[in-house]
Amino acid sequence: AQSVAQPEDQVNVAEGNPLTVKCTYSVSGNPYLFWYVQYPNRGLQFLLKYITGDNLVKGSYGFEAEFNKSQTSFHLKKPSALVSDSALYFCAVRPFYGNNRLAFGKGNQVVVIP
Amino acid sequence: DGGITQSPKYLFRKEGQNVTLSCEQNLNHDAMYWYRQDPGQGLRLIYYSQIVNDFQKGDIAEGYSVSREKKESFPLTVTSAQKNPTAFYLCASSPQGETEAFFGQGTRLTVV
Numbered sequence: 001a002q003s004v005a006q007p008e009d010q011v012n013v014a015e016g017n018p019l020t021v022k023c024t025y026s027v028s029g030n031p032y033l034f035w036y037v038q039y040p041n042r043g044l045q046f047l048l049k050y051i052t053g054d055n056l057v058k059g060s061y062g063f064e065a066e067f068n069k070s071q072t073s074f075h076l077k078k079p080s081a082l083v084s085d086s087a088l089y090f091c092a093v094r095p096f097y098g099n100n101r102l103a104f105g106k107g108n109q110v111v112v113i114p
Numbered sequence: 115d116g117g118i119t120q121s122p123k124y125l126f127r128k129e130g131q132n133v134t135l136s137c138e139q140n141l142n143h144d145a146m147y148w149y150r151q152d153p154g155q156g157l158r159l160i161y162y163s164q165i166v167n168d169f170q171k172g173d174i175a176e177g178y179s180v181s182r183e184k185k186e187s188f189p190l191t192v193t194s195a196q197k198n199p200t201a202f203y204l205c206a207s208s209p210q211g212e213t214e215a216f217f218g219q220g221t222r223l224t225v226v
Contacts, residue, residue, distance in 0.1 A: 099164070
């Protein structure tokens with residue numbers, strides 16, 4: 001079954017500095033990859049996805065992610081972090097073919113320090 | 115408005131009682147999911163359904179049951195067999211294939 005690893009529990013970054021949140025995945029065959037953000041006591045909001053094509057994917061609020069097939073990674077990045085980016089970030093994977101099972105990582109708490 | 119609705123937002127139950135969480139979507143999505151969220155453990159899949167009248171167990175299905183009698187609805191019952199039911203429960207839906215899943219706002223269940 002597919003799985004996602006988000007190795008860091010919390011990412012601290014100063015406002016204005018680049019932000020990176022790491023994600024590696026395991027899936028049979030090619031993946032669909034997603035990033036979501038969650039604010040306290042709310043559902044998840046979609047940020048961006050990788051389907052096929054360019055390895056660099058651009059999404060909402062200035063976020064982007066880079067797909068690396070050889071390293072089975074899909075790291076989320078933002079060139080200049082804002083205090084309002086402080087939230088919980090989840091990476092998710094679903095197989096290109098086969099079941100529709102959507103697997104999430106454990107999430108990363110991002111704290112942007114003013 | 116199109117979307118996915120979970121109700122209620124907060125739910126309190128006594129230990130030993132079954133409780134059903136509601137999830138309704140008007141997005142015409144085929145697939146629906148239930149996740150449980152606990153601090154530090156991320157989202158763990160309880161059950162998912164790809165079509166009406168069919169569903170599959172996820173990673174932590176023990177103590178839970180679901181039904182999918184209508185495309186729009188995917189209720190989750192937390193039974194008395196679930197040893198630690200207090201958690202935040204999230205429902206999601208998606209079309210088949212590449213499109214992202216859409217999430218409800220969650221139900222926080224507290225069992226006392």
